[in-house]
Amino acid sequence: MSKIDNNKQQKRDSLLESAFSLFINNGFNKTSISDIVNQAGVAKGTFYLYFKDxxxxxxxxxxxxxxxxxxxxxxxxxxxxxxxxxxxxxxxxxxxxxxxxxxxxxxxxxxxxxxxxxxxxxxxxxxxxxxxxxxxxxxxxxxxxxxxxxxxxxxxxxxxxxxxxxxxxxxxxxxxxxxxxxxxxxxxxxxxxxxxxxxx
Known part of the structure; x- marks a missing residue:
C-alpha cells in the first residue's frame, strides 16, 4: 500500500472509529456529521470523500x-x-x-x-x-x-x-x-x- 493509500485508509478508519464511539455514547440520532469529523480530526469535506451521509x-x-x-x-x-x-x-x-x-x-x-x-x-x-x-x-x-x-x-x-x-x-x-x-x-x-x- 502506497503512502497516499495508507493515509486515505487511516482517515477512513478514523471516521469509522469516531462514528462508532459517538453512535454508542450519544446515539445515532443525536450524532451529527460535524461531531464525527471533529472527533476524527478531519475536515468536513473529507467525510464526503468516503461516505454519502x-x-x-x-x-x-x-x-x-x-x-x-x-x-x-x-x-x-x-x-x-x-x-x-x-x-x-x-x-x-x-x-x-x-x-x-x-x-x-x-x-x-x-x-x-x-x-x-x-x-x-x-x-x-x-x-x-x-x-x-x-x-x-x-x-x-x-x-x-x-x-x-x-x-x-x-x-x-x-x-x-x-x-x-x-x-x-x-x-x-x-x-x-x-x-x-x-x-x-x-x-x-x-x-x-x-x-x-x-x-x-
Missing amino acids: KYDIRNHLISHKASQVFQIAYNDLLKHESITDFEEQVLFIIDNILNQLAANHNLVKLLSKHLSWGFFKNSLFFAPGKDIPPIYTIYEDLLAKSTYTYRTPEVMMYMILELVSGTSYNTILFNQPISLEEIKNPLYESIKGIFKQFRV
Whole structure:
C-alpha cells in the first residue's frame, strides 16, 4: 500500500472509529456529521470523500465491525489445524465471535440493533482490505472442503445467523434467561440440527 493509500485508509478508519464511539455514547440520532469529523480530526469535506451521509457511514461501520470480528475468529481458526470438519469450523467461529461480543458489549449494541439480513449480506460481501477476502468467500471456501453437500447454503447461513444473534443478545447483555456459557450447549446443538436439515 502506497503512502497516499495508507493515509486515505487511516482517515477512513478514523471516521469509522469516531462514528462508532459517538453512535454508542450519544446515539445515532443525536450524532451529527460535524461531531464525527471533529472527533476524527478531519475536515468536513473529507467525510464526503468516503461516505454519502450519516446512514452510509453507519452501514459501512456495521460491515466493517462485523468483518473485523469474523476475521479475528477466522484467523484463530487457522491456528487450529486439527479442526478440518466444516461444521466444527463454523461452530468454532461462532463460539469465538460470541466470546468477542461478550468482551465488548458496545459491539453487541451496534450489530444487534442494526443487523438485519440486508445489512449483514453487505457485510458478507464486504472486502476489508486488498488482501483480505470477504466473509462469504471464506464461507464458500470452507464449504467446498466439507464432507457433506448442503442445499441452499445461503439460507442455511441465514438461519444460523438469525438463531445466534436472536439467542445471544439478551444472554450477553443481561444474562437473561441464562448466561451465555449456559446457553452455548443448547445453541450449538440447535445449529447442528440446522446443518443436518440442510445436508443433501
